[in-house]
Amino acid sequence: MYRMFDLGFGKSEQEVEIDALPVQGTIPPWLAGTLLRNGPGTFQVGEQRYRHWFDGLAMLHKFAFSHGRVAYANKFLECNAYRAARETGRISYSEFATDPCRDFFQRVTAIFNPHITDSAKVNIAQIANQYIALAETPIQVEFDPETLQSVGVFSYETGTTGQMTTVHPQFDYAHDLVYNVVTRYHRVSHYRLYQMAGGGGLQRVGEVAAKEPSYMHSFGMSQHYVILTEFPLVVNPLRLLLWLRPYIENFTWKPKRGTPITVLNRFTGEVVARFQTDPFFAFHHVNAFEVGDELIFDIVAYPDADILKAYYLRTLEDPQMEIPFGALRRYRLPLKDRKKEVTWETISNECMELPRFNYERYNMNPDYRYVYAASINRQRRQGFYNQIVKVDIASRQAKTWYAENCYPGEPVFVGAPARIAEDEGVVLSVVLDAAKGNSFLLVLDAQSFQEMGRAEIPHAVLFGYHGDYFPNPT
Numbered sequence: 394m395y396r397m398f399d400l401g402f403g404k405s406e407q408e409v410e411i412d413a414l415p416v417q418g419t420i421p422p423w424l425a426g427t428l429l430r431n432g433p434g435t436f437q438v439g440e441q442r443y444r445h446w447f448d449g450l451a452m453l454h455k456f457a458f459s460h461g462r463v464a465y466a467n468k469f470l471e472c473n474a475y476r477a478a479r480e481t482g483r484i485s486y487s488e489f490a491t492d493p494c495r496d497f498f499q500r501v502t503a504i505f506n507p508h509i510t511d512s513a514k515v516n517i518a519q520i521a522n523q524y525i526a527l528a529e530t531p532i533q534v535e536f537d538p539e540t541l542q543s544v545g546v547f548s549y550e551t552g553t554t555g556q557m558t559t560v561h562p563q564f565d566y567a568h569d570l571v572y573n574v575v576t577r578y579h580r581v582s583h584y585r586l587y588q589m590a591g592g593g594g595l596q597r598v599g600e601v602a603a604k605e606p607s608y609m610h611s612f613g614m615s616q617h618y619v620i621l622t623e624f625p626l627v628v629n630p631l632r633l634l635l636w637l638r639p640y641i642e643n644f645t646w647k648p649k650r651g652t653p654i655t656v657l658n659r660f661t662g663e664v665v666a667r668f669q670t671d672p673f674f675a676f677h678h679v680n681a682f683e684v685g686d687e688l689i690f691d692i693v694a695y696p697d698a699d700i701l702k703a704y705y706l707r708t709l710e711d712p713q714m715e716i717p718f719g720a721l722r723r724y725r726l727p728l729k730d731r732k733k734e735v736t737w738e739t740i741s742n743e744c745m746e747l748p749r750f751n752y753e754r755y756n757m758n759p760d761y762r763y764v765y766a767a768s769i770n771r772q773r774r775q776g777f778y779n780q781i782v783k784v785d786i787a788s789r790q791a792k793t794w795y796a797e798n799c800y801p802g803e804p805v806f807v808g809a810p811a812r813i814a815e816d817e818g819v820v821l822s823v824v825l826d827a828a829k830g831n832s833f834l835l836v837l838d839a840q841s842f843q844e845m846g847r848a849e850i851p852h853a854v855l856f857g858y859h860g861d862y863f864p865n866p867t
C-alpha cells in the first residue's frame with residue numbers, strides 16, 4: 394500500500410506518450426475525441442516543496458479516444474516558471490500560496506516586479522479555435538492539443554500587473570459568445586466583464602467597482618445576466634502591491650460584510666440589481682437561469698473560506714485530516730420585487746467539489762437536473778476526495794461511485810450521440826489507486842453510475858483540477 398499523499402501531492406510525473414493504454418471493461422466506441430486535463434505536474438522543485446494544492450507547475454494530460462482505445466500523453470506546460478525551476482532547481486515564481494525565497498533586496502525588487510507565475514495549470518478551454526491553458530493570473534498559455542506544446546500567450550489585458558481572472562469562462566453557444574471576469578486591483582479596484590465573440594474579438598462589456606475585492610473563482614451566467622457573488626474573502630489592494638505574503642494570504646475573511654451579489658446585463662454591461670445575502674464561500678458556480686421574475690443560481694457552497702486552509706499540503710499530509718464539505722445550494726434572486734429577500738436552500742448534503750453538468754445542452758436551462766462532482770464518502774471522511782457523486786436536483790437523491798483506496802478527480806460528463814435524456818452518456822474521471830500506486834481513467838455510465846471500463850496509466854497522476862472533452866471534428 395502506498396501513501397495517498399505521496400502519490401497525489403508528490404514529485405514530478407514522467408512525461409510519456411502511449412498509443413494505447415491497457416483497458417479493462419469497455420470504452421464506448423462512440424467516444425471519438427480528446428479529454429484534455431490540467432493540473433500540477435510536481436509539488437517539488439529541487440529540495441523545495443510547494444505549500445498548497447493550488448501551487449505546483451502545470452502539466453497537461455491528453456486522453457484521445459478512438460474505437461474503444463485510449464491514447465495518453467502528458468507534458469509539463471512550457472513557460473517561464475517551468476524553465477526557471479528546471480534551470481535553477483528552485484521555485485522562482487510566485488504561485489497561489491507559495492512565494493520564492495527571497496533575501497531582503499530581492500524582496501524590495503519584487504515589490505515592483507513580482508514574478509507572478511505563468512504556469513497556467515487550472516483549466517483548459519477552447520476559445521476562438523485556440524486551446525488555452527487557463528490560470529487565475531493574467532497569463533494564459535495557448536497550446537497545441539496534439540503535441541501539448543505551448544504555442545503562444547493569450548491575455549485579457551496587457552501592461553498591468555496584479556490582476557486576476559476566473560478560470561471558468563462561460564459560454565453562450567447560441568450567440569457564439571464567451572465571457573470572463575477579470576479583477577483589476579487598483580486604489581479603487583474593478584471587476585471587469587469581458588465578452589469575446591467566436592471570431593476572437595475581445596470587448597469589455599461592463600465593470601463594477603470594489604474597494605476591497607473578493608476572491609472570486611467563478612461567476613454565474615443566465616440567459617440575460619452575469620452574476621457576481623462577492624464572498625467576504627477580500628483583499629486590500631495595497632497588500633497586493635506590497636506583496637509581503639503569497640497571493641491568497643493577503644485576503645481576509647470578513648463575514649460581517651455578508652455576500653453582496655451584483656447582477657449585470659451581459660449584453661449591455663448595465664448593473665441591473667444588487668443583493669445582499671449571508672456570508673458564504675464558494676469556488677464554483679454550477680448553473681444559473683431565469684424563471685419568471687426570479688434569477689436562480691446553483692453553487693457549491695461552504696459556510697466560510699476554511700476550505701482554502703485545508704488545501705495546504707502540510708494539512709493534507711495528516712492522514713486524519715477531514716476536509717470541509719462543499720454542498721450544492723440554490724439561490725433565488727427576486728429581480729422584480731425588491732422587497733423580497735434573497736433565499737437559498739441546500740439541494741444536497743453530499744460533499745461536492747469540482748462540479749460538472751451537461752453544460753453543452755443545459756447551461757442556463759431551468760430543466761437541468763443532474764450535477765456530478767468529486768466527493769467524500771461519509772464513512773471514509775479522512776483524507777481526500779474519494780468518490781464521485783451524481784445529484785438529482787429533481788428528486789434530491791444521489792448516486793455514488795466509490796472504490797476502496799481510490800481517489801477520483803473532476804468528473805467530466807460526455808453526452809452520447811443522438812441522446813435524448815440529459816444523463817445519457819459517460820462520466821470520465823482520472824482516479825488515483827493508492828493500493829496499486831498508479832492512476833486510471835475511469836469511464837462510468839452516467840445514468841446507472843456503473844463502471845463501463847477503465848484505462849490504466851503507468852504512473853500516479855497528481856491531483857489535478859479541471860479539464861474538458863473535445864469531440865473530434867466531424
Ligand SMILES: [Fe+2]
Nearest residue numbers: 610676677859
Ligand atoms: Fe475551478
